Amino acid sequence: MKTITVSFLLNGKKTSVTSLPNRTLLDVLREDLGLTGAKDACGGEGECGACTVIMNGNPVNSCMIFIGQIEGTQITTIEGLMEKGEFHRLQKSFVEAGAVQCGFCTPGAILTAKTLLDNNPHPTDHEIREGLSGNLCRCTGYNKMIDAIHLAEQGGLDD
Amino acid sequence: MTDRFLTVGKSLHRKDAWDKTTGKALYTADIPIENLRVGMIVRSPHHYARILDIDKKQSLEIPGVLAVLMSDDIPGDKVFGPLIPDQPSLARDVVRHLGEPVVLIIAETKRAAQEAANQIQVSYEPLGAVFDPVQAAREDAPQLHQDGNVITALNIKDGDIEKGFQDADHILDDTYTLPRIHPGYMEPETSLAVWGEDQTITVWVSSQHPFTDQRFIAAALDLPVENVRVKSGVIGGAFGGKEDSSLSILAALGAWAIKGAVRLVNTRRESFIAHPKRHPAQIHYKLGAMSDGTFTALKAEVHMDTGAYASYGPAVAAILTETLAGAYRIPNVQVESFVVYTNSPLSGAMRGFGSPQSHFAVESMVDSMAEEIGMDPVQIRRANILKVGEKMFTGVTLNETANALPICLDKAQEIMDRFRAVEVSPGKKAGVGMALAAQSMGLGANVPDDSTHRLEWAPDGKVLIHLGAPDLGQGLAMAVEQITAEALGLPYSQVESLPLDTLDRPNGNVTCASRMTYMAGNALIDASEKLIQDLLAHAGEILEVPAKMLVYKEGQIIKEDGKKLPVVEFLGRLAEKSITLTSESTFSFPYPEETTPQGLPIGMPHVLYCFGAQVARVEVDPDLGTVEVTHFAAIHDVGKVISQSGVEGQIEGGVATGLGYALYETMLRKDDQWVDSFTEYLLPTSKDLPTHYESIILEIPEASGPYGAKGIGEIPLVPTAPAVANAVKNAVGVRVKKLPITPERVLGFID
Amino acid sequence: MQEFNYHRPITITELKECLSIPGARILAGGTDIVPRMRQGKFSVPALVDTSGVKAMRFIEDQGSEIVLGALTTHQEAADSPLLQNINPALVTAAESIGCQQTRCRGTLGGNIANASPAADTLPALLIFDATLLLQSLEGERRIPLEEFLLGPGQTDLLEGEFIHSISFKPMIGSWGAAFIKIGKRSGMAISVANTAVAVELNDKGKISDIRIALGSVAPTVIRCRKIEQALLGKEPEPALMKEIHKACQEEISPITDIRSSAEYRNHAAEVIIHRALESAVEQAKERGR
Secondary structure, three states, X not given: OOOEEEEEEEOOEEEEEEEOOOOEHHHHHHHXXXXXXXXXXXXXXXXXXXXXXXXXXXXXXXXXXXXXXXXOOEEEOHHHOOEOOEOOHHHHHHHHOOOOOOOOOHHHHHHHHHHHHHHOOOOOXXXXXXXXXXXXXXXXXXXXXXXXXXXXXXXXXXX | OHHHOOOOOOOOOOOOHHXXXXXXXXXXXXXXXXXXXXXXXXEOOOOOEEEEEEEOHHHHXXXXXXXXXXXXXXXXXXXXXXXXXXXXXXXXXXXXXXXXXXXXXXXXXXXXXXXXXXXXXXXXXXXXXXXXXXXXXXXXXXXXXXXXXXXXXXXXXXXXXXXXXXXXXXXXXXXXXXXXXXXXXXOOOEEEEEEOOOOOEEXXXXXXXXXXXXXXXXXXXXXXXXXXXXXXXXXXXXXXXXXXXXXXXXXXXXXXXXXOEEXXXXXXXXXXXXXXXXXXXXXXXXXXXXXXXXXXXXXXXXXXXEEOOOOOXXXXXXXXXXXXXXXXXXXXXXXXXXXXXXXXXXXXXXXXXXHHHHHHHHHHHHHHHHHHHOOOHHHHHHHHEOOXXXXXXXXXXXXXXXXXXXXXXXXXXXXXXXXXXXXXXXXXXXXXXXXXXXXXXXXXXXXXXXXXXXXXXXXOOOEEEEOOOOOOOOOHHHHHHHHHHHHHOOOHHHEEXXXXXXXXXXXXXXXXXXXHHHHHHHHHHHHHHHHHHHXXXXXXXXXXXXXXXXXXXXXXXXXXXXXXXXXXXXXXXHHHOOOOEEEEEEEEOOXXXXXXXXXXXXXXXOOEEEEEEEEEEEEEOOOOOOEEEEEEEEEEEOOOOOOHHHHHHHHHHHHHHHHHHHHXXXXXXXXXXXXXXXXXXXXXXXXXXXXXXXXXXXXXXXXXXXXXXXXXXXXXXXXXXXXXXXXXXXXXXXXXXXXXXXXXXXXXXXX | OOOOEEEOOOOHHHHHHHHOOOOOEEEOOOOOHHXXXXXXXXXXXXXXXXXXXXXXXXXXXXXXXXXXXXXXXXXXXXXXXXXXXXXXXXXXXXXXXXXXXXXXXXXXXXXXXXXXXXXXXXXXXXXXXXXXEEEEOOEEEEEEHHHHEEEOOEEOOOOOOEEEEEEEOOOOOXXXXXXXXXXXXXXXXXXEEEEEEEEEEOOXXXXXXXXXEEEXXXXXXXXXXXXXXHHOOOOOOOOHHHXXXXXXXXXXXXXXOOOOOHHHHHHHHHHHHHHHHXXXXXXXXXXXX
């Protein structure tokens, strides 16, 4: 098995990694790049969304993507969500609404919520439930996450 | 009343939330360590088998493999267990469940570890397995352990059972069956162990009981306890499931063997087959009532499947048994409960600890009885709820917080009326149901139930809480910070709780049993008082006045002349003299001898109860049998809200877990394999939960609680499943007695 | 974890060459293959990643036919206004797959090649008599989707071949098409049973063309010719449930597995066929107005 070298834009920075091809984006983020915000909760089966990152504007499960598949893509992880030292409005709203408990699903849920709001600035409850359905959470029952997303889309967060 | 509190009762930001929203929070699997080695566990492919031989030669020859460890390689205790030391860290001679650890491999890379795992030669002689606890309890069943399969046999009686049924005008008799379910924490079990110099080891764990981990590790490695340092990583949920050792012994064994650093992380599949679950149970339930609805007798027989090893089985049986009469006055009771070994995956602690099982039986049965007699479900409950000062069948007298019960029923009635008025979707049948719940707090009488915590007033004025128990993600840290801030009259921002480290923290005991806010809160209020006294004493010396002439208020010391001096000034002066203000306090769960019934088995009874009621509105598709919970309300007495958002979060999350128990979750066995992934084991998603949801929080102060608070960790999922089952019955007339309530069961295709 | 040689072609010619390596397997979205390979469920000597092949990701109206590139994602299908007009059943099916994360990775070609009996897009393609264009270094061939599916995970795809595109003819006149699935939960649901029904009504309001496909009730997703036959020429009315029931008993014999029982699947199939038919008929009547 030969290693491959893959180039992509990671959190806005040109990045190049060399890896065996049977490793996933999640493996490379966590093990090679030290970005441990993406979590493995379901064992790499795409069933929980804890490893969600944004790839070319879409939320994807990084556990289901072999590293070769990200050649030429733009990847945003939770570590890249803050801009100029400022929290993203969803990071603020998740804290404000009490949507964070154990926090293991939080990075994935926030990134999914970001793509949702990017495509649909004022989603209904139903659209939020649909959009978040790939991100399992055992702590919150999702209510406060939905509140947090509304809080972010409606503005009105304290700075 | 609201003015009384500065911090308690407010909705504040959790201090750990920022790191969790930015990916900075380090869970045990995230902690970076130099020269980290990979651990991999070779597990049993059989449900029950004799190990004939383990050949590790080939594995050891693989480049990068550092150690291949078996039971014989464990220098100290080879078995462990929270109640009964019956569980081998690595199997020896025999494997008793699929997925039991047999060999531990330590390698430089995942690849080498995997290759070594593939090369391990273990020969087994499969044995006939038993999975059903009723069958396993029989003498002719395969016997898994030396003393037989029945670990616990409880027989609790009150009154005269024969007479009770003679007095009954109506007698109903049913069997309720509860599935095996996964606690469902998102973070799988993990531990990270680093061998240090001087025969010491540091282990990061995702655990509810780091001090127990410390003891187990020391015993397994034959080290003095003080040579083992256990630290808590950020914990990604526990829900009871991390009261069992989450790989800490094996990670430590690996690190000890290679004198290096080893991390073990369970895959979700390993988590499913090898880590304890909620006990499956069969509950045979017979209830007698007079025609006015008064309950006269209860006879129940319970079989609980605890799997291959005991875990917390006997203790779960205690609460399951004690709560079988729910919140009701039943004068004549006989309950027999059996905890049985089987070749199933282990069952242990999970949120509710037996009480979700018992409540499914009692609350389903109460509705059936109401229907039998022709009473309204709320009315029959009203006729039977325990009043303040009355005794449960265990002899426990309910205190004044039982006043919550009639209020819960009043609220439930209002909500049911409201939910009944909701328009039904085309083609659907709607139903509304409710259930009541009583959930115990605490570990039970006659077992150690103490909790110690410490405060430190740092020179900069910040108060540090050396919390003796881990925050599992539920927000314990926020709750105790609010309590401490309140007790010291300081802003919330000035109080900070530190993560657990057995090196220098007091032992706060296990975070479990709906009691840690209560235990730690009480200890910290007392510690705050001591801290203030200590401060005043030192301040008196500095000011050269008697301490009793000084008053402490909200971060200031007030002199007799009314002059206010900020505390930091004194802290600075003390720091110059190398004096740090600290205080420590232990709170012991109260089991006053005069009111605690004696003579019951150890760990019984539980004497303090939380109360709640829940109401579900469902829409059932009568052709497909599918059930949608459209509306849901949870009414809970919390004594006193410490953290508003924390309490709401506990209730909302608990209800979601309860709805999973009601409708989706079950760890089935099919074709000799257990369901072992989230593909087939279905947790509720955001699309599966009711779109109309309300929490009604009652505050009936608990005299022994911090500011009147009691627990809320477990009860929110206790009445959920029976409330849904009762709503389904109300909608389509089908009484589902086995969870989960699947379309097949609603249509009567199975069971 | 399986080991393999990795290839990433850019053009279709390169793709053909890569797939001519003995045992080579195509990697499209990866939502099925990546987890299965990681669990060690199968291994391949060479994996051919199609993420660079842009020429197979399109939805085109070619006049008499609609052609879908095999690498079109479920999300792209779900969001396509063209498909909403031509095959609303396919749009509903694509929307119902997994969650956002899997829909924007999973592809139509991948769904077909996996040949899961529970695949959601397949019934919606079968009712439009979809044809596949298969290509390889040797050349190309067309095959009806129905003939392509041989069993669970088994297809007529030959070594070196790949699905290039999927095509079907639009329906004309008073027609309608609907898809319904039953899962065990609402979010990330895998079908316990699913169905797609297309219907055409003649000017007397009778069923002049009917196509029914069912998933999760047989080793492959199937067309239900007996049920179609039983309904052809009939007036669409609630009493048709009886006909559906009778024909269904003859047509399908589902199995009991971890997700559901044979009895339930049998029953549910009848119910959802009837409901999908009602929905399709409603659309047909709307178009007839």
